[in-house]
Amino acid sequence: MSYDLWYWPDIPGRGEFVRLALEAGQIPYRDRGREGDGDFSRVAADLDLPRDTPSFAPPYLIADGMVIGQTANILLFLGEKHGLAPADTAGRLWVNQLQLTIADVVTEAHNVHHPIGPSLYYEDQQAEAARAAKVFREERLPAFLAYFERVLARHGSWLAGPGWSYADLSLFQLVEGLRFAFPKRMASVARDTPRVLTLHEAVAKLPALRPYLSSDRRLPFGEGIFRHYPELDAH
């Protein structure tokens, strides 16, 4: 039975972390938010439906009679049900921990261009964004990447277990997003995180993922979480 993914159309955003797991796991799904020609109100209307387990925001996945919200929670479900993470308790919790740490970076990357609030335009918080970007570029981004490098130095090619898990797919997407948003800074920092980059390349080559990555289902970055404002980037 096919799952229903609901997420805003036209941006990869947090929905993309779910898409990557569905695609790499070869799990059938409908991308419901993209069936309406970029109409955001369709997603907003579905989000507002009376449900036992409403979400504060997309993405959410309708699966096995459940409506599952929060990106890391959807991935926890997919990992358990479809073997996209180790099955034992320790491995399952470790992958969830990694995913939550990746989610923290995603939130901070969004905060760079929207430090005052999500409801204001970037142009209305540009000065604050410039200050936030400097802290993110110089302190937070290198610290987070160094953390994942440290994990890979201990674990080998993948973050958990002998094969890939959904956290590896998410780290790939995080690197993609950071490279899009901060190409100069990532070129500098990458020298110190070779294992992270090797993992990024390995995920890009996964046979189950390659067709998706080269398809038009794979959305380009733009006005979502990861945005490229040249004035926010520097070596």
Added chain:
Amino acid sequence: MSYDLWYWPDIPGRGEFVRLALEAGQIPYRDRGREGDGDFSRVAADLDLPRDTPSFAPPYLIADGMVIGQTANILLFLGEKHGLAPADTAGRLWVNQLQLTIADVVTEAHNVHHPIGPSLYYEDQQAEAARAAKVFREERLPAFLAYFERVLARHGSWLAGPGWSYADLSLFQLVEGLRFAFPKRMASVARDTPRVLTLHEAVAKLPALRPYLSSDRRLPFGEGIFRHYPELDAH
């Protein structure tokens, strides 16, 4: 066997969400970060130990031979192991979803006084904080509380199931923190969220939690996530 909780001393912070679950679940634990007279470097040194599952930041829990990081992940473990959440898949995922949404509010509440970055003092980002606080007070805080009110209107006294879960404890702590940080705004918003306030009172009266809440183990708010700067609050 007793668990070891590691978190920064002297602030309730994210560690408090774990403490509330441990206390309400009557689970023996050592609060390791508080055994050194407020010495942050002890926690930093433990955080840096070579481990298979290192954390980017505290809190983490050492339990059953595992080192479990990320607040929501620790609570997921405690919920499963000690019955602090429904045991079925749907209920377990729902409580995790709620916890992750509470975590989002916590992050945004911290961002109010540190919109530019966590490494700068509040005094160095005070103008930006004033702008961020306005958006949080007027848009985000009411939206998040309305979400939990909506959930309780559907579910009854508790967020999930017939009894309390760790998400209820966390919502209690969130209300405590928001009331400390934004007393004026919370007094206004609370009129529209009676169910959230009733839940808050019910958690405060839980027999398993009352001794802890009135003990000196319960840390007061101060310089952590929830801070009271009068200039950031308004009705």
